[in-house]
Amino acid sequence: MITTTPDSKEVAQAPINLAFTSEQKIAALREMLRIRRFEQQALKFYNQGKMGGFLHLYIGQESVAVAAASLMNGHDEMITAYRDHGHALAVGMSMEECMAELFGKATGCSKGKGGSMHFFAPDKHYWGGHGIVAGQVPLGLGLAFALKYKQIPGCALCFLGDGAVNQGVVAESLNLASLWDLPIVFIIENNGYSMGTSLERSSAIDNCLAERAAGFNMKWSVVNGSHFYELRATLHTSMEEARTTLRPVLLEIKTYRYYGHSIADANHKKYRTAEEIEQYKENHDPISCWQHQLLEEKILTESMLESIDGAAKEEAAASVIFAEASPWPEPESIFTDIYYEVDQASEAGRTGVHFFSDSR
Amino acid sequence: MITTTPDSKEVAQAPINLAFTSEQKIAALREMLRIRRFEQQALKFYNQGKMGGFLHLYIGQESVAVAAASLMNGHDEMITAYRDHGHALAVGMSMEECMAELFGKATGCSKGKGGSMHFFAPDKHYWGGHGIVAGQVPLGLGLAFALKYKQIPGCALCFLGDGAVNQGVVAESLNLASLWDLPIVFIIENNGYSMGTSLERSSAIDNCLAERAAGFNMKWSVVNGSHFYELRATLHTSMEEARTTLRPVLLEIKTYRYYGHSIADANHKKYRTAEEIEQYKENHDPISCWQHQLLEEKILTESMLESIDGAAKEEAAASVIFAEASPWPEPESIFTDIYYEVDQASEAGRTGVHFFSDSR
Amino acid sequence: MPLITYRKALNEAFSEELTRDDSVFLMGEEVAEYNGAYKVTEGLWERFGSKRVIDTPISEAAFLGLGVGAAMMGLRPVVELMFWSFAYVGFDQIINNAGCVRYMSGGLINVPMVIRGPANGGTSVGATHSHTPENLIANTPGLKVVCPATPYDAKGLMIASIRDNDTVCFMENTLLYGNTGEVPEGSYTIPLGVADIKRLGTDISFIAYGRAVLTALEAAEILQAEHGISAEVIDLRSIRPLDEETLLTSVAKTHRVLLIDENKPFCGVSAQIAAMIAEKAFDELDAPILRVTALDAPAIYSMPLEKLQLPTPERIISKALTLF
Amino acid sequence: MPLITYRKALNEAFSEELTRDDSVFLMGEEVAEYNGAYKVTEGLWERFGSKRVIDTPISEAAFLGLGVGAAMMGLRPVVELMFWSFAYVGFDQIINNAGCVRYMSGGLINVPMVIRGPANGGTSVGATHSHTPENLIANTPGLKVVCPATPYDAKGLMIASIRDNDTVCFMENTLLYGNTGEVPEGSYTIPLGVADIKRLGTDISFIAYGRAVLTALEAAEILQAEHGISAEVIDLRSIRPLDEETLLTSVAKTHRVLLIDENKPFCGVSAQIAAMIAEKAFDELDAPILRVTALDAPAIYSMPLEKLQLPTPERIISKALTLF
């Protein structure tokens, strides 16, 4: 479990945090609240049967995506797993396109083709949303490779879960990143569980997961996800390291999810105690912690908070209305977005048979 | 590169080496010589076009398999990759069945179905011989799992190359072995190269490959493969650790191969210098080193050596005669050894169509 | 006979076999303490303990390979893939190790393992989670593939698969787990390689497996009622070994064939069966061999559209009608 | 036109494209300093340097995934698998990432990557090294599959594949690398999805691809000379997209079909083509659709036996004769 010490004074004084304007600090809070309110709406309508498949909520972990996104320099690229709503909103995707995607509508960010696990916004340097555990990790490597190849001064932010760390491709990727000096920050969001399996039951470690990086000659550190300043400072240092020295870094962020693995996970109070969940909510909730910090800094007032939160709630509610009012994708769209050449009706796309069933 | 210091006195006095009788010491030398003479014959006839596919020679690495086999307790299980002739002979497979396999004959250990990369002898606790790099590693895990499951007081010896270490399944296997307390010793035969790629070009490491085990809370050490006593002592300790505490160990043995990756590798003097090869042969050849040791211990005389070596050469030559005289497998055998039930003509094997081409 | 679910039928098969044979163990992600992501292994960890029912980290390649190694040593692993879609991260272990080690060892080794889990689309879990690799796996001589459609078949085929001395890839279906049917208590086996005629008919042969059997049966009823066409519905049950005889006998009777599967069409299972019939029963055919498969696109998320992707009674009926 | 090898034809394609387009790079095990395990990339590292021609560790999943990620960002990776058999350790990256990411992103992403390497049996490298996964890959909508038979086709198809904006899985053949043929200097493309009639004929259609085309041509000559039967030999060249029209036109002319491939039979490429013909050209057929495939066993090591496993002119001829 993470410690209860608050964000240290020191880390708040890190240059990257000193340069963090009051406006930006409020914006960070707003992002976290938007994520939470968005997901609470999603949960409500998922439970009403308006969505299909899985719904993996990010609630409890909001600080991580928001801190990372707050540091992206316009050249950095982000990729994550299926627990991807927070990252999507943090990089600037709209609630409407995201909610519509959950509803399976044509107006969704993936035109209703991807669902909860597959939000993408390449124009915002956001490469998804991937359902196969750790499958996104070598893609992140490819983003970093392309940045270096094109001599773009950015880094790749590659998120993965604590359970994902035990997929072999992660070790392969750590090796390649270090061997080839690729500008990538691997970010383990360690929420303590992979589905119903606690870290102790999934991972043989010495002290922490991140330490595995040492075997690949890679820097690593462990950060408390409830400490926004610490998060930002460490992320910033790591991202700068990656951008300027092209050396990869592995970070492990201690965090927690409040809901089950997905909403279908009816077991989530069996593999962990109600007290454990409550304890975290009480003492470590990233939103409360940051709110508290901003109130203390007198940047935030209770009434500002209310209005920010109110706006977030409204926006979330409006996104549902948008999603509900949106049309379903046309049946014809089943056969688009498979081959680029076919979609373009290019000569390559018009040559030969590409599909082998009836079209309906 | 490995150091040139000879096997230390201390390690020769390790209990397991003190218990090593003169006869056994000579036997170890004999095994190494048998492997080398066997492979030299194989090389000759491979070059004459008598064999197909690849031929990966173990020459230069003989001490490793022989030391390990000398410690097997009748319950231990061994598995390795495609560079498998040495291990096969060391566990007691006959030169005849091995040579016949290389010739693709029905009398081969795998009836001519496996070839050089696929020697097996389950009755000798030897589980191959596997061609996909690192593919054998989780099988080794399975051997250890079965030992523990059946409460058999043995351990699994799982060999892999330095290049294989970068396959993801190896990291997965280290994690599982440590997490589940499986009695397995992973043995990296680090000969410095994976095909034409030196260790530095394939692996990001801090000090050594074996150290990666630390991230999985697993013991590890590095051993000089030319030092037979050291090898045995470390292997013994690790195997005992695995057998008695069920804790896995990762060993890295520094060794070297004299020939190309396979005999088809015409490049092998391009990616390393002739001096490097010569230097090793001169100072580190595991057979010379062990001979030297036994001569010094006065267990061995020059004339004994000559007769042992002569016998090995004769045996190897005889195995070629055997192989050449052996029949090819019958064409019908193409369709046996695919399904156990079909081979047994059991009811399951006789029900439904199992094969979907003409039988010829 | 008790009426139980497909899920429960599988669960009974496991508990029968865990009880009968000490060398049987279950392994996979969340199969033990969590009772299985789809509750197929419910109660087994409690009953048989951590030695026999084992939770794994998310390391499919390693635990599939572990299963192969343990099976080589004579254990009988039943390894769950939470979805068969995840087989692709461990594909090498299935094809090269489970599939080839017997051959390459000249028959010294066999691998009595079951690899199991759901393999189906239709639940809005997206393209990466909706693969149906029965064709990919059955391509490999050395592997067996089973796809049961009913609770009765699920239990009997599972027990037979666990007792089989080769590797059996057992493909279930999350959409079928809740279906109920009559299932005997206790142990019984259904041999692999025996198709089941789920409905007798005279005018056309519907050949299907897995959930598509139920869709075919539905279509057959409508076809009878509305068009007076009598469709025979054959359930392959096992894809490899394959009961060609039953198929050919039916074709010789009806002279018309419609193949139905939820596999993607290109080189899907129905392509193999069509090719087989076009070779071995050509002279019996009065009409082209037609197929109704999953639409040839990745699985879409959007709920109403995904329904269109899998074979529907409507698509079956309209295809069938073109054959008369 | 210069007479060059299949290997050299590919090499020329790479150097043309590396020269033309900065975003093209080659990557794989031993492709750079070693010049390629089969010397297909000979000289390219020296000429284009370490940025463009890159040696990798043995981590197929990671470098295939890296290729997908880099392609998403607009680069054009040409990733070598030393053998296509090794694709199975990176299968998830091919099917789920290269194959599905465009769809799941609603078309926001495309993956202009080539994955290439040899995919063939016949060289005594054993079961695990002799896979021919063209059918497994072509099963996935979103991926393209190309299997050239001649040096001319290899170069033109490779250039087209590199310029294609989707992922193309390009399957070569170690037994063909040394074959020579006339190949134009400089750049030219052969479109994917266009079959090539390698021999005109009137009595029977031989449909093949890859090395089986050469075997079919050999068989056709013998059939003509010894039996007066005129076989048309069609080379698919690309498996997906597929030129169905050329196939159907040929069948409409000859009314007899024999499919030849080195794929394993169960759900192999020839099964798909047979099914397609049995559906779309049924009324044109005067005889059953037959197939000559690899024998349905893992690749055997023993040299003379492995020769029997792949289609031979003899097997083709004797099958063909049964159709008359």
Ligand SMILES: Cc1ncc(C[n+]2csc(CCOP(=O)(O)OP(=O)(O)O)c2C)c(N)n1
């Ligand atoms: C290869 C693969 N195996 C299994 C799964 C099923 N699965 C989805 S998420 C998950 C748990 C992952 O846990 P973690 O990496 O800690 O991420 P978290 O859910 O905690 O964010 C599992 C087992 C999958 N999607 N892909």
Ligand SMILES: Cc1ncc(C[n+]2csc(CCOP(=O)(O)OP(=O)(O)O)c2C)c(N)n1
């Ligand atoms: C998955 C896979 N990738 C690539 C290969 C081709 N290959 C065979 S051996 C080898 C080098 C392995 O080197 P190492 O592990 O150091 O073992 P060594 O040959 O030195 O004994 C390669 C690349 C393979 N057989 N399997």
Ligand SMILES: [Mg+2]
């Ligand atoms: Mg987690």
Ligand SMILES: [Mg+2]
């Ligand atoms: Mg090596």
